[in-house]
Amino acid sequence: MLIATILVTAICIGLLFEYRLRKPDQLVIRETTKGLKIQTRRFYPRHFCLVMSRTTYSFLMAVDVLAKGNLEVRVKIAVSVTASTQHISSLMRVGGWNAGAIEKAAKELESIFIGIVKGYTEQLDIESISSDQIVEHLTERGKTVPESLGLEIVSLAILSSEPVNTQISEALRQREHARIMEQTETLNQQARVAAAKARATADEEISLVEHQRDLKKIALRTAAFEKESYLDALRLEEEMKRTKLRLDMDKKELDLLKNSPELLMLTPQAARLAEASQGLKNARTVVSVGSKEITQGVELFGIFQKVFEQALNTYRQKTKEK
DSSP, X not given: OHHHHHHHHHHHHHHHHHEEEOOTTEEEEEEETTEEEEEOSSEEETTSEEEEEOSOEEEEXXXXXXXXXXXXXXXXXXXXXXXXXXXXXXXXXXXXXXXXXXXXXXXXXXXXXXXHHHHHHTTSOGGGOOHHHHHHHHHHHGGGHHHHHSEEEEEEEEEEEEESSHHHHHHXXXXXXXXXXXXXXXXXXXXXXXXXXXXXXXXXXXXXXXXHHHHHHHHHHHHHHHHHHHHHHHHHHHHHHHHHHHHHHHHHHHHHHHHOGGGGGGSHHHHHHHHHHHTSOOXXXXXXXXXXXXXXHHHHHHHHHHHHHHHHHHHHHHHHHO
């Protein structure tokens, strides 16, 4: 019984000494009959597994390369990598069975990137070298890094790329400054042209609107004139009708007076004539008036007498006929 207790105690101590709890930021690798495998269980035997950090490893590299014409260019590259879980075997082959395998593989990646950048810049003119093109080229060539080195590129950036010769660098800056100023001036002129076109278009639209407004005013005045002309025509037509009716009435009156002369005594003209005859001076006064007044009175009285006689004769003739 004592021996069994000692054995159990020894086994427990051995397990506690051998097994460790895997942390979330650790990558535990163990070897199996099928090759290397990542341990996913919480506990692992520390003497039979390799523990690596899951954190990224970053490094900065400055590469002096040559452009066409043997002009030196200094390119600074910032790279961040981490272990590729799908290509652990490649990482162990490059970095070895130790916790610093990622750093060793990163050194190999640095050498590869230096060769890629040098081979790429030698084909370009110094003024055509740009950070974007270098990043694009490295990204394209870096697609084989996980399989060959067991690393996964997290980020890749070009911090700077400029000629080593300060005079060339200053000349490039001046050229770039001139290009930017030229583009700015071109944009300003284009903006002015666009503004002028906009003003011209606005003026044309305003003129068109004003022309349409004038046409509407003319149409309204024309319609009003036509209505006024129509009303004038109606008024003239009504006036002609009234004149015609008045003439017809006068004609009928004349015909009636012609057929019945005695009615002349009842007309306003006869009444006025009688009043005028009554206004003549008597015989006594005639002696004192002039010859002109006597003549006018005599004529007025004679006219009235003739009218009266004519009306009387007409009445007598009608009576005899009856």
